[in-house]
Amino acid sequence: xxxxxxxxxIHTSFNQAVAATGRLxxxxxxxxxxxxxxxxxxxxREGFIPGRADRRLVSADYSQIELRILAHLSGDVQLKxxxxxxxxxxxxxAARIFGVxxxxxxxxxxxxxxxxxxxxxxxxxxxxxxxxIGISNAQAARFIEQYFAQYPGVRNWIDQTLETAKKxxxxxxxxxxxxxxxxxxxxxxxxxxxxxxxxxxxxxQGTAADVIKLAMIRLDEALKRTPTRLLLQVHDELLLxxxxxxxxxxxxxxxxxxxxxxxxxxxxxxDVAVGYHWAAIH
Numbered sequence: 001x002x003x004x005x006x007x008x009x010i011h012t013s014f015n016q017a018v019a020a021t022g023r024l025x026x027x028x029x030x031x032x033x034x035x036x037x038x039x040x041x042x043x044x045r046e047g048f049i050p051g052r053a054d055r056r057l058v059s060a061d062y063s064q065i066e067l068r069i070l071a072h073l074s075g076d077v078q079l080k081x082x083x084x085x086x087x088x089x090x091x092x093x094a095a096r097i098f099g100v101x102x103x104x105x106x107x108x109x110x111x112x113x114x115x116x117x118x119x120x121x122x123x124x125x126x127x128x129x130x131x132x133i134g135i136s137n138a139q140a141a142r143f144i145e146q147y148f149a150q151y152p153g154v155r156n157w158i159d160q161t162l163e164t165a166k167k168x169x170x171x172x173x174x175x176x177x178x179x180x181x182x183x184x185x186x187x188x189x190x191x192x193x194x195x196x197x198x199x200x201x202x203x204x205q206g207t208a209a210d211v212i213k214l215a216m217i218r219l220d221e222a223l224k225r226t227p228t229r230l231l232l233q234v235h236d237e238l239l240l241x242x243x244x245x246x247x248x249x250x251x252x253x254x255x256x257x258x259x260x261x262x263x264x265x266x267x268x269x270x271d272v273a274v275g276y277h278w279a280a281i282h
Contacts, residue, residue, distance in 0.1 A: 002029055008051070009051065010029065010031075012026045012027065012028065012029060012030070012031040012232070013026070013027050013028050014026055014233070015027060019209075020179060020198075020202075021179070021201070021202055021205045021206045021209055022173065022177060022179075022205075022206045022209035022210060022213075023205065023208075023209040023235065024209070024213075024233055026232075026234075031232055031234070032232075032233075032234045032235060034048075034234075034278075036282055042279045043279075045277065045278040045279035045282070046277045046278070046279045046280075047277070048277055048278035048279075049276060049277045049278075050241050050276070051241065054243060054244050055241055055242060055243055055244060056241070056242060056243075056244045056247040056274050056275065056276060057231075057239060057240070057241055057274070057275055057276065057277065057278060057281060058239070058240040058241075058242055058247055058250050058251050058254060058272065058273070058274050058281075059237060059238075059239055059271075059272065059273045059274075059275075059278075059281040059282065060237065060238045060240070060251070060254040060255055060258055060270050060271070060272045061236055061237040061238075061270065061271045061272075062208070062211075062212065062236040062237070062258065062268065062269070062270055063269040063270065063271055064083075064089065064269075065208045065211065065212075065236050065268065066118070066121050066204050066205060066208050067079070067083075067089060067117060067118070067121070068083055068264065068266050068267075068268060068269075069174070069204050069207045069208055069211075069264070070120075070121055070154065070157075070204050071083055071264075071265065071266045072174070072264040072265045072266055073157055073174070073203060073204065073207075074151070074153040074154045074156070074157035075153050075157070075265070076151045076152065076153025076154050076157075077153065078150060078151055078153075079151050079153065079154065080265060080266050083266040083267065084266060084267070088102075088110075089117060090110050090113050090114040090117060091105050091110055091113070092150075093113040093114075093116060093117050093147060093150065094109040094110050094112070094113035096146050096147070096149070096150040097112075097113060097116060097142070097143045097146040097147060098113075111133070112133045112135070112143070115129065115132050115133045116129065116143050116144065116147050117147075119132065119144075120144070120147060120154065121200070121201060121204050121205070122197060122200070122201050123158075123196060123197030123198075123199075123200040123201060124144075124197075125193075126138075126140040126141035126144060127140070129143065129144065158200055161199060161200060161203065162184070162196055162199055162200070165181055165184055165199040166184045166185060169181065169182055169184070169185075171198075171199045171202050171203050172203065173202070173203055173206035173207040173209075173210050174203070174207040174210065174262070175207065175210045175262075177206060177210060179198070179202045179206065181195045181198050181199050181202075182195075183195035184196065184199060208236065210262075211261050211262050211268075212233065212235075212236065212238070212258075212261070214261045214262060215238070215257055215258040215261040216230065216233060216238065218257050218261065219238070219253075219254060219257050219258075222253060222257060223240075223250075226242075226246075227242070227243055227246075228240055228241065228242035228243075228246065228250050229241050229242075238254065238258070239278070240254065247274045248274065251272040251273075251274055252272075254270075254272060255270045255272045258270045
């Protein structure tokens, strides 16, 4: 019943003003929530194919865009250096919080460090981190402490962001889109803590939302007189359909537009892939 009788396709609706950070959301049906890591999810994605046999899907996915934006906003020297040198930032963080050499970092150490890196963007507490990765509160607190010791610029940026937000009543993205956070001055501690997490996360996630929208506008303009069509935006990923003979060129064009959507102090990186179904390009 979801298939449009005229086009023979499933069409989602994208919502501009539902997610408070500015990200697009998808509904009827939600095509931003198709599983990817499970075997069942991969089987579902195998069902997403081009409308014709002589066409291909192109996936273009920003790599660690939120951490790159955090590096730009905070100006942290070590974090910026990691992205300029194409260092595995999760491995580098793991080496610091576990006190080992980078070459001694195990996959499990890297997994936990990844949770720390992204958790900081969301203003995670030691309790929240402990629950997420199955460690003690004390160990989680040490991990966060070691993170800020390695990236002191991030700690300074968080403090300055909260101070400014409490004074102004709002935070902004890099493109000056505001989000008001009145609860920052609430007398209720729980409400205030939640507002602080919002104030930390919004400039980062909101800027990521702005950047991919800029890329979509420029990509749409570049593709107007071509048979290629932009199908989906799934947070940091764009999915396109194009004639098979043009797929590599479209992938290169998309990568170039996305990586140059905005000038940051660190390079943006986009991973591209071409395939016949959605599962084949992840």
